[in-house]
Amino acid sequence: MKSPSQIADSESDQHTAEVPYRVHFYENCSQSPASWLVPQATLEIEEIEERGFHDRTHSPPIFTSPCVAAIGKDGKAIAMINYCGETIWNIFCSYVVPKHRRKRIHSALFEALREKGLQQGNIVSINCMTHVNNLAAQAAFEAQGRTKEYIMYTYPLKDRSDAKEPTVGEMRMPEYLVEPFDTGPDGLKGMQAFINEKTAEGYELHQAIERSTYQWVLIFKLEPDRA
Structure with a gap:
């Protein structure tokens, strides 16, 4: 018998002309096939933000919140969206394996998440953030019908590329x-x-x-x- 974190919607198969995949929802990302994408996404985010972490080894964050993932024919995840919240779902990590990009897989995952929110009935909004340098993500979000509502500014006082290992709190x-x-x-x-x-x-x-x-x-x- 499958655990709750492995329950998937068998009717949510999607495909493109180039890559067949199935859309699955998992209650716990860390116990799903999408868990292997987390360190990949972390490295790419660091490169986009140009924070100087490239030569620093550390453990990737552990996401125990729900996720929606695209699962290929071989059972391996090729894309994911992690989210959490009660009446507002906040997307805090999304990733598509590079060779499968520009095939509307991320849009399919977002559309599945949107439909799940509508069916659940109590979700009023799906929110996300991205770095100012991530122009590709910004274009994708707007193409999916998302609206830019606010911009966050930061003023760094210290370069985090100091080889200091992240704490448990930073990872979780x-x-x-x-x-x-x-x-x-x-x-x-x-x-x-x-x-x-x-x-x-x-x-x-x-x-x-x-x-x-x-x-x-x-x-x-x-x-x-x-x-």
């Missing part, structure tokens, strides 16, 4: 979280409760951006003692 928890929030009838009281929840998870409020009367964008930063 992203440094920043960007969470859209609608105060609704509860007003700022509801927002404070949400901020308290994130604080309990190890994040502190970094910035609050008011978009309209009720809609905000909250940016959380991993607390120093969790880094």
